[in-house]
Amino acid sequence: MKKILMTMLAVAALLMSGCAGKKPMYEYAGYSESFYNLKQNGDAQATERWKTTLEESIELSNAQAIRIPPGVNANLGYLYLKINSTDKAIFYFEAEKKLYPESTVFMEKLIKKAELMKESKGNS
Numbered sequence: 001m002k003k004i005l006m007t008m009l010a011v012a013a014l015l016m017s018g019c020a021g022k023k024p025m026y027e028y029a030g031y032s033e034s035f036y037n038l039k040q041n042g043d044a045q046a047t048e049r050w051k052t053t054l055e056e057s058i059e060l061s062n063a064q065a066i067r068i069p070p071g072v073n074a075n076l077g078y079l080y081l082k083i084n085s086t087d088k089a090i091f092y093f094e095a096e097k098k099l100y101p102e103s104t105v106f107m108e109k110l111i112k113k114a115e116l117m118k119e120s121k122g123n124s
Contacts (some may be wrong), residue, residue, distance in 0.1 A: 026069035029057040051079050070100050074107065081110065086118040 034053040038046040054076040061068045077092030090111055097107040 023064065023066055025066065027057055027060040027064060027066060028069055029053055029060050031057060031069070031072070047079065051076065054079070068095075068099060070103075071096070073099065074103065074110070077110065077114075081114055081117070084117060084121065086114040086121070089114045 030053050034046075034050040038050045040046075054072050057072050058068055058076070073092045073096035077089045077096065080086075080092065081089035093107045093111045093114065097104050097111075
């Protein structure tokens with residue numbers, strides 16, 4: 001009887017310890033809420049809040065040594081592209097492409113668009 005009880009306690013301890021230290025796969029840092037707010041309001045304040053959330057997601061992911069969620073770098077790059085900050089946009093598009101190679105075709109198109117914007121801005 002003692003052997004069965006000890007075995008059951010050992011198995012229970014193993015099962016409980018297996019779940020305790022598991023890291024999350026991604027850190028979204030309020031992504032859904034801020035994106036929803038952006039879509040509802042669409043104002044500059046909501047856009048800034050979403051940008052801050054994306055940056056926090058990247059910072060928290062790096063601090064926890066976990067992978068940055070898919071699309072976070074791309075979305076941040078797109079926000080920078082919208083305000084004509086082409087160098088930052090390209091930086092984040094390249095980061096997305098490096099982390100998620102399946103996004104290469106789309107990121108290359110956005111990088112090309114950013115480079116064209118940069119050239120036309122330089123020629124003005």
